[in-house]
Amino acid sequence: MLKSWVLPKAALVFRALSFCALAQTLVACGDLAVFLSQPQTIKTSQGFESVEVGEDGYFRVSWDSPGSDPSSSADYDLYLLKLPELPASLKAQPSMRLTSELVSITAISREDSLSLKDHGTLLTNLKGMQTYIHQEKIDPKLFYVFSIKGKSSKAAARNGMVSAKVNFTSPTLTRSSWNRDSATLSWDYVSGATSYDIFDSNDLSKVLFTSESVSAELSFDKAAERKDYCVRSRRGALLSDECVPIQGVGKDWTVHIVEISGPTAVNDYYRAGDSLDISVRFSNSVTLKPGATTKLPFYIGSLANASYLSGSGTDTLTFRYTVQAGDVSQGLLPVPQLIVTPTEGLVDSLGQAVDLSIYRFHYEQSTNVKIDADPPTVDVGADRSATSPITLAATSNGASTFSWSQVSGPGTAQFSAADKATTEFSAAGDGVYVVRLTVEDDSGLSAQDDLQIIWDNNAPIVNVGTDRSLNASTLIDATTSGGSSYQWTQISGPGTISFGTPTTEDSTVSA
Incomplete structure (x- = not known):
């Protein structure tokens, strides 16, 4: 008689498979299910309940005894046979297979179970409903065939057999990138993995380090070690078979620019004639070959080049630029790469050419120095005569502050808006007055211009x-x-x- 399982709502079932066992003249059938959650208690079924891989990385095999009482005295033995391949007859029955994210399970019929002959090694004795944890490291390449045999003729009517093979893979895509202080290794997520192990592919017996996420940080020194780094997925004791190479580190590592920084002037501005020293730090020491030249291009309103000053043989090269008249900038803007002639003229400790690429994030905040080589300009116009208040309107370039003042005159000059470029002038007392407008830019550079006004507001x-x-x-x-x-x-x-x-x-x- 074929029985259906009554599953609790909380159970997650991929699919149920029915199989039958024949003993003398009796036929008994059981149903097979695979759960993503922990095995559930099912009181009205018989046979294998589930074969899972727990977070500890071991197989969990559950068996349900017949009858309404799971603690009944039915007595069974559990066997295990490990095979590199299943018989061709099993592969030809897709309806008898069930695949989860971690395990592919095949229900083996009585005929096929008899063809196997050898049921393998006795693992344990099962009584009532039990879950057996097979604490042996799983080999992803093998098929694990679990058999349940009744120890009495009545129990033998409920014999059953399933094969299980893990579907646990390594990441298929790896990459590496770098930032200011370290290299970042990353890979795609593998379903069921709880962590990832990093190895030197030349020595898979030793884990270099483990990450519980899909990325890991390496110091520059570690990233530059001449290793063939590779990654494998892990779930407890279960380890994926293939170690997938990680590109861009180890033997693929190239010394590159980490950051670019420059000093800040005392008043936050550099003037014409000032020396601007810029440091370029690499991920490891670099050497400028004899006869080779290098310069650091950057934008300060227009393209400029800082000349190499020192640092060959260390991890930091220093470049110097002398501020020229007309240079105005609110910061140093990067260009795509450092210029080295010839290109392979800058090498690492192994004599290999380094990566000359420059990115905006390489520039530290300290390179936001301001360059202002030229003062502002101001023009207050031609001398004037007036018998009543007049408007003085100055023109300027680069000025941010304005200040009108009296230089000379018989009385007191008055300005309606002494801190504006445009103001109204009047005076207390007729005569010749000289007034001055002083302007200043954001960097503190200033300029001034004077104006003579003949003021005649009273009759003689x-x-x-x-x-x-x-x-x-x-x-x-x-x-x-x-x-x-x-x-x-x-x-x-x-x-x-x-x-x-x-x-x-x-x-x-x-x-």
């Missing part, structure tokens, strides 16, 4: 004294205030008046 005062009678040439002494030019003229009279100096403050008069 003049007093030539009291009327008088004259019979000869007489000097008239006038008293004036605020005048800048003078003119004596005749208004009326029967004759003509002559002025000795008609354009001065004092003059003689005669008739």
Whole structure:
């Protein structure tokens, strides 16, 4: 009689397989299932319940005894036979196979079980429902055939046999990259793996290190060791068969640029004539061959080149650039690579050419130095004359701050907006005033320009004294205030008046 299993809702079943065992005139059938979760208690079935690989990496074999009481006295022995291949007849029955993420299981019929003849080694005795953990390292290349045999004629009616082979692979894709301080090894995820072991492929007997994620960090020294690094998947004691090479490290390792840094000027700016030293650090020591030259190109508004200064034989080369007039920059911008002539002129300790590639992340924050070789410009225009408040509008280039001030004048100059490029001027007291506009840029460089303003906002005062009678040439002494030019003229009279100096403050008069 064929029985169906009643599964708890929590059980995760891929598929159920039925198989029958014949003993004398009795036929008994059992169902096979594979679970992703821990084996569940099933009280109405008989036969193999599951064959799994636990997180410890060992096979877990579960058997369910007949009857409603799992603690019944049914007595069975569990055997194991390991085969490099299954008989061809088993391979021809896909409906009898079940594959999970870790295990492929084949239910073996009575006829095939008889053809095997040898059921292998006795592992343990099973009574009632039990889970047997086979604590032997699994060989991924082998088929594990588990057999259950009843120790009585009644129990023998429920004999069963399944084969199990792990589907546990190594990563198929590996890669390596590097950052400022280390190399990063990474690989694709393998289903069921709990960790990954890194080996030297020339010595698979020793694990170099283990990672519980799909990546691992290596110091530059470790990455540069002349090893053939490879990776294998692990699940407890279960280790994937193939060790997949990791590219870009070990024997594939190339010394490369790690970071580029430069000093910061005292006032955060470099001026024309200042020396700017830039350090280029590599992942290992490098040597500039005799006769070879190298320079570090970078952008500071336009392309510039820093010349090699020192460092051959160490892991850091120093380059120097002298700031030129017209250089303006808010930071050093990288170019694709360091220039070495010839290209193989810069080598590592083994004489191999190094990687000259430069990336933006190589530049440390300290290279955000500002270069400002030229001061700002300012022009306040031509000299002016005014009798009322006037607007002064200056033009400038590169200025960030403005300051109007009085240089000279008879009174006090007044500015409506002394900190702006455009302001309104007035003065308390007529006369000639000189005012100055001083500008400054972000780096502290400054410039200034002066402007003369003739201010005449009040009428002058003049007093030539009291009327008088004259019979000869007489000097008239006038008293004036605020005048800048003078003119004596005749208004009326029967004759003509002559002025000795008609354009001065004092003059003689005669008739």
